[in-house]
Amino acid sequence: MKVSKQEKALTRKRILRAAGDVISEKGYKTASMREIARRAEVGDATIYNYFPTKESLLYGYCEEKQRAVAEALKQIEDFHEYSLREQLQQLTETELALWLPDRAFLTQVFGLTFSAPVAGAVNLAGTRRLFTRMVEDMIDAAIEAGEIPEQPYRELLAPLYWDYFTGILAFWLHDDSEGFANTTQLVDRSVEIIAMVLQTAMIGKALDLLSFLFRSQISRHLEKLGEYTGPWKKAKRRFMEGGDV
């Protein structure tokens, strides 16, 4: 029997969805490939054609999430009119919104990934690549439009943002404030600092970074640290114009 590409994609999605549910409910250790297959209504053998291991299911799910996030951002009609700060914040907020139904699942991912950092990093590489591609696109567009200056270590920025983002996720997973208000505020404040760092192309001076963060935080309201919210030189291009994540 021939299976079309489209059908394959759908099956893949269905398996991932089932994996998400089963792992959230039972925990990663107890969840079995057999049960996931049953929940996804695919054969016991079929599932292995898509995902050879339980691990690949776990991380495949994370990758799928990144695609969903990119899609959601594309749906925002005026997203390309957002400032870089707003785009980064929207990215982070959208991640959180889409992960919300899967918080239990994410806790499992964190447990597995950070209990074995090296293996974890390898497994998350795909997710990370999808995420950083979105960030790179935003930064590139901002530089092209003249919103922020050329950055000395441009290739370093997206990975740094990923590290920051995993920190935010960890914070969020432990946040018990109403409506995760503490996370919202942490994101709001920290993204502002990040935008300012990018604005001043500060990241190059890596050693100065910490003290800069500290000082800028303190003096923010007392001294003007240069205009960083003004309109930029030309219109920004649309998000991920060049293709999909």
Added chain:
Amino acid sequence: MSDSIPTGKLARSGIAGGALLKAGGRQLGHAAKRPFLSEPARREQQLQLDDDTARILFQAFSRLRGTALKIAQMLSMESNLVPEWFRREMSKSYHQVPPLGRPLIRKLILQEFGKPPEALFARFEAEAFAAASLGQVHAASGQGGEALAVKLQYPGIGVTIDNDLQLLRTLIRPTRYAKLLLSSIDEIELRLHEEVDYHREADNTEWFRNQLQLPGVEIPAVHRDYSSKRVLSTERLPGLHLEAWLDTRPAQQARDRFGQQLYDIFVHSFYGLHALHADPNPGNYLFADDGNLGLVDFGCVRRYSADFVELIPRLLRAYKERDAVKVISTYQRLGMVAEMEEDELQRFYDEVLQPFGDWLTKPFRAGRFNFANQGFSYTAEGWASFRQLAKVRKINSLANEFIYFDRTFFGLYQLFERMGACIDMEHQWLV
């Protein structure tokens, strides 16, 4: 965060606590027992925050979003107990509060209405046109094309309030006045938590819109379809804030008319409705081209008891007639207790109350009073009396309602001066 704030310094000065306590306690209707103080010299000192303390506090507050500023305002607005520059900086930074960006606006609207701004409204301006204390105000159009002013609250402000108050408590704990201050913080907390529920404000707005029907006074209609606990959409009113309006160099006639409207609103609200709509903060009035006065912000409506409403004109009459016995007895009925001997009380009346009363009733005695600055400032003149009053330590309790009423009155007079308006002060309740 509290680590970087030099609490030691604050604690050493001790003055911050005292000065703020008085302001805070009064503002919040907290009937605080005042401590007795011996040397008059020390009292004088305690009436002003020293610059250092004020600066430290200012830095602490300005690093936080809306709530802390709001708290600081509540504590300082009341009086001249804080240095002038402090108040100036405070009101400036109040408008420098980092604006809510599109992601948070989107998040908030999605949370409250289940759809993004572009789906909820026919049109929504991403840039706010006015700052609010706990959020910001955007222009928008409803699906029927109606012009809206949409007030958005910072997401998670409830948590911020808790965090900020926690910080404030930490700051206060080592000061001399910790016990009293902490109890006014409790009051502030209650009030703030009330203010973050825009349903209340919507109810208040509608209530006033129904009750306060004065020609030329506009109170915006509430649009419930676009309102929630954290979003308040009202009919967008035209008009400028006081300062911007004054910049257009309005004619004397317009100044007088608007001033009169403000006065009539006050009289009518107080005597007719037993309620005052808000602080006489210039931001709460909109001066429109067509001569209409817009009234916004019903976030903290004060209500007054029938007793109080009845006693106030009695007090004013007593002052007008310079009737010492009636003045004192009215104060007593208002709930003020002074622990003084007869002759001391007489001296208090002669030296403090009567000059205050003369000042207070001056506009009423004139019938029509010109607040335009003619080489002297009526309100500045009054400060001296107010300060005399504030220094009296032997008044053991203050009527809660009184303090706020006084402040509103005074604030209104300051507005009239700013406007250079001539006001008809005569009303039947005074006769």
